[in-house]
Amino acid sequence: MFISFEGIDGSGKSTQLSMLRDVLEAEGREVVTIREPGATLLSESIREILLSNKQTITSTAELLLFSSARTQLVEMIIEPALREGKVILCDRYVDSTTAYQGYGRQLNMEDVRSCNNIATRGVMPHVTFFIDVAYEQAQQRMQFTPGSAEPDRMERSGRDFFERVRQGYVEIARMDPKRFVVIDGHRQREEIHEEIVALLANVS
Ligand SMILES: Nc1ncnc2c1ncn2[C@@H]1O[C@H](COP(=O)(O)OP(=O)(O)O)[C@@H](O)[C@H]1O
Ligand SMILES: [Mg+2]
Structure with missing residues (x-):
């Protein structure tokens, strides 16, 4: 079972992923x-390059770097884990590239799609939770994160960018309603968590 979490920065993906992991592990799932x-x-080395504020990265280079990091991950970790029957929880996956590099950076969508096909090797999540939160609220949450560092290169992209990304997610979700579940992220952590657990009970 392969589950991914999507949404703009500060929407609560990592929070929900870790709450779900605890539940699944308590059930004895690997x-x-x-x-x-x-x-x-x-992929971690590429992450450092991508998020560092030290250099300018063109949008196309960004697309290719994210895709390189992803394909390495798919081949080395996701495919073997799927073969072993494990549950994979992914904090972002291919839809991030469609939303951020496609809708956000406004790269040619055909190019983005080709890159995504190469990078994923056709491996797609069974379920994707899109945690939808308005830009202001996501920003506010990030500011109040204890010990949060300076915004990284992606997080500095500005309001217009993130509005396009959010709208992009809404459109991607609409195009693939079988895989996507849109979650209203403006609620309490527990309430969102319970919805996710209930939804998954219907899937598996
Ligand atoms: N439902 C929620 N309501 C209020 N704050 C939240 C909620 N979910 C997460 N947070 C807080 O918002 C911040 C960003 O959440 P995080 O899970 O790191 O988001 P993301 O991984 O999407 O960037 C963290 O400080 C987290 O504790
Ligand atoms: Mg996170």
Whole structure:
């Protein structure tokens, strides 16, 4: 079972992922949790480059770097874990590229789609939770995160960018209603968590 979490920065993805992991592990499931980009040595190195504020990265280079990190992750971790019957919880996956590089950076959507096909090797989540939160609220949440560092390169992209990304997610979800579940993220953590657990009970 492969589950991904999507949404703009500060929407509550990592929070929900870790709450769900606890429930699944308590049920005795073997759970692999992954943050994207990351999880393999190469993907974590690429993550550092992508999020660093030290350099300018063109939108196309950004697309290709995210895709490189992803394909390494798919081949080295996701495919083997799926073969072993584990549950994979992914903090972002391919829809992030469609939303951020496609809708956000406004790259050619055909190019984005081709890159995504190469990177995923056709491996797609069974369920994707899109946690939908308005930009202001997400920003506010990030400001109140204890010990939160300076905003990274992606987080500095500004309001217009994040509005496009959010709208992008809404459209992607509409195009793939079988896989996507849109979650109203403006609620209490527990309430959202309970909805996610209830939804999954129907899937598996
Ligand atoms: N439903 C919620 N209501 C209020 N604050 C939340 C909620 N979910 C998460 N948070 C807080 O908002 C901040 C961002 O959440 P996080 O899970 O890190 O988001 P993301 O991984 O999507 O960037 C954290 O400080 C987290 O504790
Ligand atoms: Mg997070």
